[in-house]
């Protein structure tokens with residue numbers, strides 16, 4: 001078991017994960033935060049402002065980097081005292097590879113790329129894990145911890161990590177744009193904004209829940225919505241013409257994944 005995870009940088013993403021772990025009933029003593037700017041920590045979670053304070057406490061056996069990828073180069077030297085040979089270094093840093101983590105924290109026991117999304121706050125996040133240097137027991141402990149936030153999966157092929165980041169880490173951003181656009185389109189065609197927004201949200205929520213429970217894929221489900229000779233097919237035809245939606249999303253994921261490589265180069 002991981003006794004204490006020190007979250008270094010607990011902003012939007014780290015904060016969502018911490019909230020998810022606490023909501024899952026995990027003891028607050030198993031977490032600590034190092035963040036110079038976070039206004040306050042959740043009840044029962046110790047908050048350090050300086051790396052030296054966290055090093056003096058020496059209570060953690062894993063750290064999770066939750067600051068920006070662009071900060072790694074500047075911050076890593078001052079964090080060495082927190083990443084000794086008994087400590088596993090987990091990282092949320094988009095684009096930063098295991099090799100870069102190993103070079104930034106050479107003494108650590110293992111190095112793990114972790115890619116969740118903001119739904120960790122409600123324990124509904126995918127969490128993609130890609131590690132080096134861990135033994136079986138360490139892998140199992142990490143998996144159990146991250147699985148409490150939703151659905152953890154191991155990715156062995158690190159070359160795909162930026163792509164899964166685009167799909168599963170950035171994905172909520174794209175879904176929120178879709179929900180907004182769906183509601184906005186209905187407003188443009190005459191519906192009141194509050195009705196449109198509520199209907200768009202409930203529709204996406206219900207459709208997603210049904211797709212999760214169904215024993216057929218979303219493509220076939222879409223066809224079931226389209227009654228023969230009915231209304232839905234006309235709308236699907238718009239989305240499908242020249243694979244318009246598919247092409248838009250391919251370009252979206254490509255641009256997102258390519259930024260990962262850029263962040264890595266800059267680090």
Ligand SMILES: NC(=O)C1=CN([C@@H]2O[C@H](COP(=O)(O)OP(=O)(O)OC[C@H]3O[C@@H](n4cnc5c(N)ncnc54)[C@H](O)[C@@H]3O)[C@@H](O)[C@H]2O)C=CC1
Pocket residue numbers: 008009010011012013014034035036037038065066067068069071075092093094115116117118169170
């Ligand atoms: N926002 C998201 O949905 C996702 C973000 N990520 C990753 O999570 C990381 C953080 O992103 P966000 O939470 O969105 O950013 P954020 O700006 O909300 O959080 C960054 C946190 O780092 C803290 N920080 C800054 N300097 C620090 C220092 N010297 N020592 C310790 N903490 C420091 C800030 O005070 C802040 O609380 C990034 O590496 C990003 O790639 C990964 C998956 C999804």
Ligand SMILES: O=C(O)[C@@H]1CCC=N1
Pocket residue numbers: 094165169170
């Ligand atoms: O935008 C970003 O770089 C991070 C990584 C995935 C989601 N947010």
